[in-house]
Amino acid sequence: MPTLLPAETLLLEGPDATAFAQAQFSSAVNSLATGHWQFSAWLDPQGRVRALFHLARLADERYLLLLRGGDAAEMTDALRRFVFRAKLAVTALPPRALATGPALSLHAVIDDGESVSLGGDTHSLRIGAVGAGDDAWRLMQLHAGWPWLPTPLLGELLPPALSLHRLQAVAIDKGCYPGQEIVARLHFRGGHKRHLHRVTLSQATTAGNALHRDGRMVGCVLDVVAMNDGSEALVVLADDIAAQLSDAHSQPFDDDLALGIVTSWPA
Structure with a gap:
């Protein structure tokens, strides 16, 4: 539970x-x-x-x-x-x-x-x-x-x-x-380079966890809801990393976590 x-x-x-x-x-x-x-x-x-x-x-x-x-x-x-x-x-x-x-x-x-x-x-x-x-x-x-x-x-x-x-x-x-x-x-003036995204995850993670790519901290997990076939989450991602995520479960992160963007929101 x-x-x-x-x-x-x-x-x-x-x-x-x-x-x-x-x-x-x-x-x-x-x-x-x-x-x-x-x-x-x-x-x-x-x-x-x-x-x-x-x-x-x-x-x-x-x-x-x-x-x-x-x-x-x-x-x-x-x-x-x-x-x-x-x-x-x-x-x-x-x-x-x-x-x-x-x-x-x-x-x-x-x-x-x-x-x-x-x-x-x-x-x-x-x-x-x-x-x-x-x-x-x-x-x-x-x-x-x-x-x-x-x-x-x-x-x-x-x-x-x-x-x-x-x-x-x-x-x-x-x-x-x-x-x-x-x-x-x-x-x-703009210039902030991290924004909010709804994503699917290939494996379980915990709200509050940092997201790393090649040893670089590129985002964080705000909320996670487990589904029958995986998890959905709200995350904050660096804009350059978000731009690379064009398909679901593409571009593995450290710890073999794969993430697919469903919706993105502006500031």
């Missing part, structure tokens, strides 16, 4: 919750309506993604963060260092089950008091569902190119590598936030 991913969540609550989130996170928080969610990220000053999450506005002054990798308690402790005199409470919630729910409009949020459902169009992601949860949602989100950040990759990747502009998780035209200068430079 695969290990099910828990829901690592935290709450931002108080009169200054919106202003705090707008100043710290990379998305356009001010435009997020109550009852909706958006992708967002918390970047370090060098622009690297230290946390990626669904940001759901449950009420005017109440936000729920569902982390796509990482530990809610650790992020809560780190965020509290920036609260200062703001009228704001940052609270880590106990890990809960994640389960696949029925189809719900993309970015819609339903909070019934016991669980929260985040709309993914073809499905919903239920936080706090009764029971042990499931991971059927993972393949649908992998196909959509929704990254998940395993622990070894927290604080290692820049937004273009995760296609965060496509997911509207980074805003170019909002005020300052950590890493904003790097985000703007990469957006307007």
Whole structure:
């Protein structure tokens, strides 16, 4: 049985919750309506993604963060260092089950008091569902190119590598936030040479693993879903290596791993 991913969540609550989130996170928080969610990220000053999450506005002054990798308690402790005199409470919630729910409009949020459902169009992601949860949602989100950040990759990747502009998780035209200068430079000047791909794999691997070719580190694995006839994964690859992968399971990597690109996404 695969290990099910828990829901690592935290709450931002108080009169200054919106202003705090707008100043710290990379998305356009001010435009997020109550009852909706958006992708967002918390970047370090060098622009690297230290946390990626669904940001759901449950009420005017109440936000729920569902982390796509990482530990809610650790992020809560780190965020509290920036609260200062703001009228704001940052609270880590106990890990809960994640389960696949029925189809719900993309970015819609339903909070019934016991669980929260985040709309993914073809499905919903239920936080706090009764029971042990499931991971059927993972393949649908992998196909959509929704990254998940395993622990070894927290604080290692820049937004273009995760296609965060496509997911509207980074805003170019909002005020300052950590890493904003790097985000703007990469957006307007380009030059980043690693991007996101959905791939098939010839053998099992683990999320967080590095990908090597002739001894050179050329990418990393974000998420893996085992299938009956192999595995599918989201990976970040160097652009020159991705350009060489024209057929499925071509161009072996080190350790005899073969990889075929199914879909590629821009920054």
